[in-house]
Amino acid sequence: MSAGDGDPLEGFDTTIHAPHRLRICALLEAAGEAEFGLVQKNLALSASALSKHVTVLMDAGYVDQRKAVRDTRQRVWLRLTREGRAAYQGHLAALRAIVEPSDPAP
Numbered sequence: 001m002s003a004g005d006g007d008p009l010e011g012f013d014t015t016i017h018a019p020h021r022l023r024i025c026a027l028l029e030a031a032g033e034a035e036f037g038l039v040q041k042n043l044a045l046s047a048s049a050l051s052k053h054v055t056v057l058m059d060a061g062y063v064d065q066r067k068a069v070r071d072t073r074q075r076v077w078l079r080l081t082r083e084g085r086a087a088y089q090g091h092l093a094a095l096r097a098i099v100e101p102s103d104p105a106p
Helices: 019-031 036-043 047-059 082-099
Strands: 063-070 073-080
Touching (some): 019 082, 036 047, 036 073, 047 063, 073 082
Antiparallel strands (some): 063 073
């Protein structure tokens, strides 16, 4: 890394780094918005565990939820906020900086 480069860990986010929260962010980044039940099924988490992780992400301002009635049942949809998307992208960049060699061998 040259003297002008920033700290490779600058974007590392411990809130996102927890494996289930990282997977939630990855799914929401790809989907744009996803129903809670779909996220739960895709990540093979209990509703309780998913709810706890989503609450952490919401408290950090990274995830928003919207509630609506569908098929006579209340449904919850999740999406990354603008801040959450930026934090997720920054975290991915930090992970890449950690695992990719800064000076490839000749």
